[in-house]
Amino acid sequence: MAVYVYGHKNPDTDSVCAAIAVADLKSKLGVEAKPAMQGELNPESKFVLEKFGVDAPEFIDSAKGKQLILVDHSDLAQSLDDLKEGEILGIIDHHKLGDVTTPNPLECWIWPVGCTCTVIKSMYDFFGVEIPKNIAGIMLCAILSDTVIFKSATCTDKDKEAAEALAKIAGVDDLQALGMEMFKVKSAVEGTPxxxxxxxxxxxxxxxxxxxxxxxxxxxxxxxxxxxxxxxxxxxxxxxxxxxxxxxxxxxxxxxxxxxxxxxxxxxxxxxxxxxxxxxxxxxxxxxxxxxxxxxxxxxxxxxxxx
Amino acid sequence: MAVYVYGHKNPDTDSVCAAIAVADLKSKLGVEAKPAMQGELNPESKFVLEKFGVDAPEFIDSAKGKQLILVDHSDLAQSLDDLKEGEILGIIDHHKLGDVTTPNPLECWIWPVGCTCTVIKSMYDFFGVEIPKNIAGIMLCAILSDTVIFKSATCTDKDKEAAEALAKIAGVDDLQALGMEMFKVKSAVEGTPxxxxxxxxxxxxxxxxxxxxxxxxxxxxxxxxxxxxxxxxxxxxxxxxxxxxxxxxxxxxxxxxxxxxxxxxxxxxxxxxxxxxxxxxxxxxxxxxxxxxxxxxxxxxxxxxxx
Structure with a gap:
């Protein structure tokens, strides 16, 4: 049975890319894992996945009978409504600690940094697993998005270091240009209900x-x-x-x-x-x-x- | 202002030794940190600290105005009664996720292993900080205690690997003998009401x-x-x-x-x-x-x- 890795409701680029990256890492560590998401891709995330040629996670709306890893959230209100019907194996996040609790021991990597993908970059390093080029690209985009191209108050040195290392793997030379390209997509409001x-x-x-x-x-x-x-x-x-x-x-x-x-x-x-x-x-x-x-x-x- | 690192009520050897080790690690990472505990040393913990020449943590009974790192627990019932009066900077644990929540992002290392000190061994490695000989000794004892010398159903391969690495640093040759010595202290009943x-x-x-x-x-x-x-x-x-x-x-x-x-x-x-x-x-x-x-x-x- 595959473990489902998913982010918060109304998925943003970090939730989507973190789910994909953690599922990749876990698979390479011998755990069958699938990326998932609780909603549709927003225009920015769609742009990011297309740019680096990565498939979108599958949609899920129920935890029932599933083993789960939560990324980018630890609040019940942001998670699957029937979360209690599933088994939480882990949480990877960069927010305050929410009200999710578990009956069993689990694996949490939660750091006070600007982006979940910054934590995941360290997890790849910790476990000695190589990051695929395209996944490095989408993780980089998640960091640029969450830290508003390193301008946000939430941005830490760890985010910058992770972004630079990921850019090298992904073959991205100009972080600023990639960031602006993303934010222009994000800024577009025309035609959106x-x-x-x-x-x-x-x-x-x-x-x-x-x-x-x-x-x-x-x-x-x-x-x-x-x-x-x-x-x-x-x-x-x-x-x-x-x-x-x-x-x-x-x-x-x-x-x-x-x-x-x-x-x-x-x-x-x-x-x-x-x-x-x-x-x-x-x-x-x-x-x-x-x-x-x-x-x-x-x-x-x-x-x-x-x- | 120092950050206080402390374990659960009725402190056991893991709670005490984890607090000491995390305070040491954090200090070496540039954060002024002090080990603390919510109760008195039990006979086993006393023996362990004396054996490796490590001072006991200071006693605390209030979170008020303090910055805190919780070890070996994430349940409000096991923590300081006025926890809300303090600021939680992190949690390092190996239990199920409890009902502690925070208003701010924090640092959590919570893994499904037999002992908090097993997680802390990996943290030292992750940050590239050398473990002092005496602290390696007490961390080893915490693992031996929590896993009942590797016999408990909660013991994992990670616990065994950490214990072996710590034993090398501490200069302990015979883990079994050290474990038995500890459990003999724990077994003593004479003079106890x-x-x-x-x-x-x-x-x-x-x-x-x-x-x-x-x-x-x-x-x-x-x-x-x-x-x-x-x-x-x-x-x-x-x-x-x-x-x-x-x-x-x-x-x-x-x-x-x-x-x-x-x-x-x-x-x-x-x-x-x-x-x-x-x-x-x-x-x-x-x-x-x-x-x-x-x-x-x-x-x-x-x-x-x-x-």
Whole structure:
């Protein structure tokens, strides 16, 4: 029976590429393993897999009877809904420790770095397994994506070192150019249904008993989003209603200006001021230097909701 | 500010030695770190530290304002009571994943092996840090203790490999002899109050609504316990009365014969036959090959009480 390796809901490039890389590594260590994902490829991930000629993971929506390795998440809300029906063999991640628990001992590699694929690069090294050229390429892209080409507050020296080593294996000379190519794909909004855009990189959290949704769109220039901002805001209201959420936040992140316009739909918008010391004006607030949901947004909101 | 590295409540040799080793490793990686523990050294741990000339960790009972690394546990019930007042930087463990969560990304090394110190041996190797001779000695002892000199059902090839490598560094030639020396210390019962002996390694369980207590004493020869067996039995009756328990079981485990004499005080001793297919004769039953409470006793009783 194959072990399924999969990332979080609304898979991003790291979740997809990490699943592929871990399944490759485990297979070479003698464990039959298959990459999987809980949703469709986003445009960036599609571009990355096509560029390096790697097949997409298979879709899964149930843990029942499966052995599983989780990548890029350890929160129940981001995992398969019936996770308890499966057996978790391991977790490879770079986030805070979530509420997943197990009845049996397992294998966890969780490091405070910018990208799951940075951890996986070290795992390949640790086990003395060679990284295939095409998998090195997609792992590199995952790091460029998660660290916003090394600009994010979450980026560490380990991410840079891993990216450089992977670039050599993949035969990539210009990391910056590859990164911009990806982010231009990511920035494209034309022709994307509004709900898909809102959910492109969206996560639900439980913060002190409140349901909180936080999405993020990273673009090379915020003006790209001007034509869709009104529609996004209306869609956020609908999603809040449907989910019975306390708040829905959408980070519109300008990777060149290195800051985020936070769109806010909330039962109590004062949590934003509590979290960032800056009040919402109208429907949003500009947060200078804020680019990372994980490091700069989630912890601040968690404190604000707890207080 | 130093980072405190500490193991679970009622510290055993692995919790103590893992805290010391991780604090050493972290210090050499440039992080000021101190080993700590939540209770007093047990006789075995005391012997191990004295044998290799290593200082005992300092006692801590509060997480308040501290940065922390947890070793050998990830359950809130086994950690500092006010854990939420501190900041968890990492977890190094070999158990199932417990209910500890964090607001921030952290460093987890959790592997399905027999001992935390086996994981730490790999961490030293990973970071290219040399293990000091005396710390290799106590890490070796932790592995010998947790795996009952490689006999436990939890022991893996990784534990054996780590122990052999550590023995070389520590200058230990005869692992078996060192293990026996430790277990003789652990076996000593003279001068210990009967209740302390019964509670030395004791846990309460809820099995299908029944309160069940299971203790364990591991000795190198059951005859060591002959002088205290009557008193232990009387004490078990008292404890059953006081706790209003359905059953109190005490595993007298002979690590050389590789089996357990199970002392039984129960409202219905037939659960023992249901659990192990062997009836109690008088006040106890011999269970050949049974050495692990976690893996061989608790699951059987849980099924017997459920059926």
């Amino acid at each position: 509004i709900r898909d855009l809102l959910f492109r990189d969206y996560k639900d959290f439980d913060m002190s008993g409140n349901k909180v949704g936080i999405g993020q769109l990273e673009v090379v220039d915020l003006s790209i989003l001007d034509p869709v901002k009104d529609d996004l805001y209306e869609e956020m209201k609908k999603v809040k209603e449907e989910k019975g959420a306390h708040s829905i936040f959408l980070m519109l992140t300008d990777i060149m200006k290195e800051g985020t316009e936070l769109l806010v739909v909330s039962d109590d918008a004062s949590v934003v001021e509590k979290a960032f010391g800056k009040a919402v004006e109208g429907r949003s607030v500009w947060l200078d230097g804020v680019m990372s949901r994980k490091k700069q947004v989630v912890p601040n909101f968690e404190k604000a909701f707890a207080g | 009967i209740r302390d002996l019964l509670f030395r390694d004791y846990k309460d369980f809820d099995m299908s609504g029944n309160k069940v207590g299971i203790g364990q004493l591991e000795v190198v020869d059951l005859s060591i316990l002959d002088p205290v067996k009557d008193d232990l039995y009387e004490e078990m009756k008292k404890v059953k009365e006081e706790k209003g328990a359905h059953s109190i079981f005490l595993m007298l485990t002979d690590i050389m014969k590789e089996g357990t004499e199970l002392l039984v005080v129960s409202d219905d001793a037939s659960v023992v036959e249901k659990a192990f297919g062997k009836a109690v004769e008088g006040r106890s039953v011999w269970l050949d090959g049974v050495m692990s409470r976690k893996k061989q006793v608790v699951p059987n009783f849980e099924k017997a009480f459920a059926g």
